[in-house]
Amino acid sequence: MNQYRSPAILAITLLISSFSVNASQELHRDAKGLVKQFGATLKPQLIQAMQQGGPVNAVDVCAIKAPEIARELSEQSGWNIRRVSLKNRNASAVADAWEQKVLKEFESQLAAGKPAKELERGELVDGEYRFMKAQVTTPLCLKCHGSNLAQPLHDKIKMNYPDDLALGYQAGEIRGAFSLSLKPVQP
Numbered sequence: 137m138n139q140y141r142s143p144a145i146l147a148i149t150l151l152i153s154s155f156s157v158n159a160s161q162e163l164h165r166d167a168k169g170l171v172k173q174f175g176a177t178l179k180p181q182l183i184q185a186m187q188q189g190g191p192v193n194a195v196d197v198c199a200i201k202a203p204e205i206a207r208e209l210s211e212q213s214g215w216n217i218r219r220v221s222l223k224n225r226n227a228s229a230v231a232d233a234w235e236q237k238v239l240k241e242f243e244s245q246l247a248a249g250k251p252a253k254e255l256e257r258g259e260l261v262d263g264e265y266r267f268m269k270a271q272v273t274t275p276l277c278l279k280c281h282g283s284n285l286a287q288p289l290h291d292k293i294k295m296n297y298p299d300d301l302a303l304g305y306q307a308g309e310i311r312g313a314f315s316l317s318l319k320p321v322q323p
């Protein structure tokens with residue numbers, strides 16, 4: 137009897153797996169779009185605040201606006217959206233085991249010559265679709281994540297983030313990543 141059932145099971149398995157490939161592709165696209173939206177909302181605000189009041193002023197954009205954008209996008213989309221790092225500034229940005237693995241993988245890929253903007257990964261992990269996209273350090277980031285921070289800025293950051301690890305970066309290094317997850321609705 138098993139003999140007869142197995143082709144049917146195989147067909148079903150194939151159907152399910154091809155469905156999941158499509159579903160995964162769709163989720164991957166959605167996650168990428170959300171990251172794009174996150175960056176496109178945050179970056180101009182950061183640049184504007186830097187130009188208007190320098191980095192001391194712009195700290196609030198990173199500290200208040202970035203989590204706000206993440207929250208709004210999460211509410212609109214149903215995805216859980218946050219930023220993580222191997223050397224985090226905000227205590228809530230500690231990478232979990234999967235995120236740590238992916239961040240380390242991004243570092244090796246970058247070292248092997250993969251272009252920074254291609255550093256992304258999406259996969260099903262324990263029934264959730266998870267997606268990460270690396271954020272690479274640019275000269276702009278160094279004002280607040282580099283080595284020689286101006287004194288008032290240094291004080292403000294130390295006061296708000298006494299356990300800050302996100303200093304001493306160089307341009308081109310991976311500062312962290314956007315990390316998204318979604319529990320697909322069960323049929």
Ligand code: HEC
Pocket residue numbers: 182191192193194195196198199200202203219220221223224225226227229271272273274276277278279280281302311312313
């Ligand atoms: C004006 C100062 C400032 C600049 C410029 C800045 N950051 Fe930040 N960054 C911060 C602060 C403050 C936080 C903590 C935000 C919070 O509380 O969620 C932060 C947090 C982060 C985080 C979240 C993970 C963590 O460590 O808490 C990432 C990722 C990040 N920054 C990347 C960047 C990148 C990439 C750039 C350049 C494009 C940049 N930052 C420029 C001040 C800055």
